Amino acid sequence: MTAxxxxxxxxxxxxxxxxxxxxxxxxDEYDRVAEVTYLGFGHGxxxxxxxxxxxxxxxxxxxxxxAAGDLLVAVDDSGAILxxxxxxxxxxxxxxxxxxxxxxxxxxxxxxEARRRGIGEALMREALGRAHAWGAPALVLDTGPQNERSxxxxxxxxxxxxxxxxxxxxxxxxxxxxxxxxFG
Numbered sequence: 001m002t003a004x005x006x007x008x009x010x011x012x013x014x015x016x017x018x019x020x021x022x023x024x025x026x027x028d029e030y031d032r033v034a035e036v037t038y039l040g041f042g043h044g045x046x047x048x049x050x051x052x053x054x055x056x057x058x059x060x061x062x063x064x065x066x067a068a069g070d071l072l073v074a075v076d077d078s079g080a081i082l083x084x085x086x087x088x089x090x091x092x093x094x095x096x097x098x099x100x101x102x103x104x105x106x107x108x109x110x111x112x113e114a115r116r117r118g119i120g121e122a123l124m125r126e127a128l129g130r131a132h133a134w135g136a137p138a139l140v141l142d143t144g145p146q147n148e149r150s151x152x153x154x155x156x157x158x159x160x161x162x163x164x165x166x167x168x169x170x171x172x173x174x175x176x177x178x179x180x181x182x183f184g
Contacts (some may be wrong), residue, residue, distance in 0.1 A: 001055070002082060003157055005040055012098075013123070014043060018079050019077060020074050020076045020077075020122065022078055022123055022125075022126040023072070023075065025073045027066075027095075028083060029073065031062070033084050033104060034061070034062045035161055036082075036084050036111055037060070037084065037109045038056075038060065040083065040109025040110050040111055041059065041107075058107070058164070065094060068089060068092035068093070069088040069089045069103070070086075070087040070130055071087075072085045072087060074110070074123055074124055081090075082112060083108075083109060083123055084109055085105055085107065085123040086105070086107045086182040087103060087105055087127050087130055088103065088104060088105075089134070090104070090136070096168060097142050097165060097178055098140055099140075100137065101131075101137055102120050102138045102139065102140045102180070103138075103140070104139070105124075105127050105131075105140070108123055108150070120153060120183060124153065124154075124157055125157070127139065131183070137183060138183055139159075139180070139183070140162075141159075141180075142176040142177060143176065143177050143179070144172060144177070145172075145174040145175065145176070146174075147153070149175060151179070154179045157181065158178060160180060161178065161179055162177065162178045166178050167180040
């Protein structure tokens with residue numbers, strides 16, 4: 001493992017301890033994880049567009065995502081779920097970018113009121129560590145082409161953009177941006 005990847009997983013030396021923890025969601029939390037995912041993608045905002053039935057099933061399908069890999073949650077000291085991400089094994093029917101054993105990250109979502117506190121980055125770091133521990137050759141993900149804030153985070157964590165894989169149309173035009181970080 002490269003030094004850059006080790007730092008991406010562990011965080012920079014001397015980083016402050018955060019007031020939340022990232023762990024695997026418990027089955028009794030799946031309904032709340034589904035709600036956090038839905039809200040984190042902005043569907044609860046006034047005037048927000050609503051997802052089609054297939055997308056809604058994916059957003060609300062926390063139990064299916066947990067069964068396909070690992071359902072991560074960021075929780076505060078009281079146990080409230082602030083964010084979530086789905087780490088999916090390559091053989092899952094829920095992956096859309098994974099190839100050759102890559103682990104795929106999907107549905108990284110942070111509640112609007114909890115944003116800009118490093119929760120998304122903490123979820124990403126935990127996902128990188130777990131995907132590496134699973135023995136995967138890489139972690140892959142996609143995001144909307146206009147999602148510049150997330151794309152900056154992915155670059156900062158060592159991901160490279162793969163334009164040759166960008167073949168899935170995005171909901172707001174263009175194609176989903178694909179990012180990958182290798183573990184070797």
